[in-house]
Amino acid sequence: MTKKVYMDHNATTPVDPEVLEAMLPYLKDCYGNASSVHEWGKEARYGVEKARMQLGELLGVSESTLTFTSCGSESNNTILRSVASRFAGQGCHIIASAIEHPCIYRCLEDLENQAEVEVSWIEPDGNGVIHPDRIAEEIRMDTRLVSIMLANNETGVIQPIQKIAQMAHEKGIKVHSDTVQGVGKIPVDLEELGVDFATFSAHKLYGPKGIGAFYARDRSWITPMILGGGQENRLRAGTESVPMIVAFGAAAEKSKRVQQEEAELLVAMRDDLEKRLLESIPEALVCGKEAARLPGTLCVCFPGIMGTYLVLDMAEEGIAISSGSACSANQSKPSHVLIAMGIDSELARGAVRLSLGRANSPEQIEEVANTALRLIQNQKEHPPEEETELDLLSLCD
Ligand SMILES: Cc1ncc(COP(=O)(O)O)c(C=O)c1O
Known part of the structure; x- marks a missing residue:
């Protein structure tokens, strides 16, 4: 099958050529261990610390607050488990949104099952x-953390993190934000947002997969999940993946340089796509239409069809998009995010997500819109059999 249009940037992004260029020397000649004292080691250490500085510059924080991990999921698990362990035996209530990524909600469910935390889940409008007032209503004497994502991976809706952090801090409660989908797509200044913890993943901003980081304003709150050597200031053991870290730094540097201009282009393309789809199917529902959204994200529910089948049909045509949530596509269940938003479950089953990015050009919009419209019509005329088993491999993003 020919690959034609990639419109699934919220799942992952291609590695930017500048990023690849920056990491290549660290896969070839600069192979030292960043903890070694000789020249090879020093060279590697320089790469790691430069990358930490580049990430700090993108996020508006000192590099000493940043720790590299293997991915966004590890970063989120580390923050949540650290808070739980800090308050072990003293009562640990955590407030999170009902639309978090699985690496947040599954970790919290696990901590709940082990009776280490109690969680209140906040529904969005x-x-x-997610409204700060709704969070405020749930605060208790033993509330230790509020964890709300900056931007949702399915809808692209951006949360009022600054207001949430202000409200929580007035009550002496720490705030974490999973900023994995926001960083690189919108300006993210962690000082301005006022969060205590934040988490990142390079593969959402044109870096490679398998490298992440977290921000902790106060490092003493972190309990390492991986014990071993003293790497990453004793917060995350394991020999640093120097090429990946260098690539993350280069991706951050490029994002800082191009983000604003890129966002304008993405908004224009996304709005054009949205307009074309709605003109032909006015009864379609654009999720989060009235909210601030990530520039390139469009999540639409088409009545009378199954989003997962549209994704498969589009894939047959060489166009990559995603259904509501790739994770729930596997189970053919409507997305927990759309259900939490109060979208009828039948309508939510007709959801697809188109996420635009650097791999797209304005010329592709017409082709994607026309193909989607044709395939939607086709599915309505020839509905898939109820029993057909969907066998999408686990496509969590
Ligand atoms: C909002 C959000 N948080 C966390 C993650 C996990 O990041 P990673 O794939 O690096 O584990 C993702 C995507 O995968 C995401 O979209």
Whole structure:
């Protein structure tokens, strides 16, 4: 099958050529261990610390607050488990949104099952926005953390993190934000947001997969999940993956340089796509339409069809998109995010997500819109059999 248009940037992004260029020497000649004292080691250490500085510059924080990990999921698990362990035996109530990524909600469910934390889940409004007042209503004497994502991976809806952090801090509660989908797509200044912890993943901003990081304003809150050598200031053992870290730094540096201009282009393309789809199917529902959204994300529910089948049909045509949530596509269940937003479950089953990015050009919009419209019509005329088993491999993003 020919690959034609990639419109699944929220799942992952291609590695930017500048990023690849920056990491290559660290896969070839600069192979030292960053903890070694000789020239090879010093060279590697320089790469790691430069990358930490580049990430700090993108996020508006000192590099000493940043720790590299293997991915966004590890980063999120580390923050949540650290808070739980800090308050072990003293009562640990955590407030999180009902639309978090599985690496947040599954970790919290696990901690709940082990009776280490109690969790209150906050539902968003119909546009997918979490309101600070709703969080305030759930605060208790033993509330230790509020964890709300910056931008949702399915809808692209951006949360009012600054207001949430302000409210929580007035009550002496720490705030974590999973900023994995926001960083690189919108300006993210962690000082301005006012969070205590934040988490990142390079593969969402044109870096490679398998490298992440977290921000901890106060390092003493972190309990390492991986014990061993003293790497990453004793917060994350394991020989640093120097090429991946260098690549993350280069991706951060490029994002800082191009983000604003890129966002304008993405908004224009996304809006054009949205307009074309709605003109032909006015009854389609754009999720989070009235909310602030990530520039390139469009999540639409088409009545009377199954989003997962549209994704498969588009794939047959060489176009990569995703259904509501790739994780729930596997189970053919409507996405937990859309359900939490109060979207009817039948309608939510007709959801697809188109996420635009650097691999797209304005010329592709017409082709994607026309193909989607044709395939939607086709599915309505020839509905898939109820029993057909969907066998999408686990496509968590
Ligand atoms: C919002 C959000 N958080 C966390 C993650 C996990 O990041 P990673 O794939 O690096 O584990 C993802 C995507 O995968 C995401 O979209």
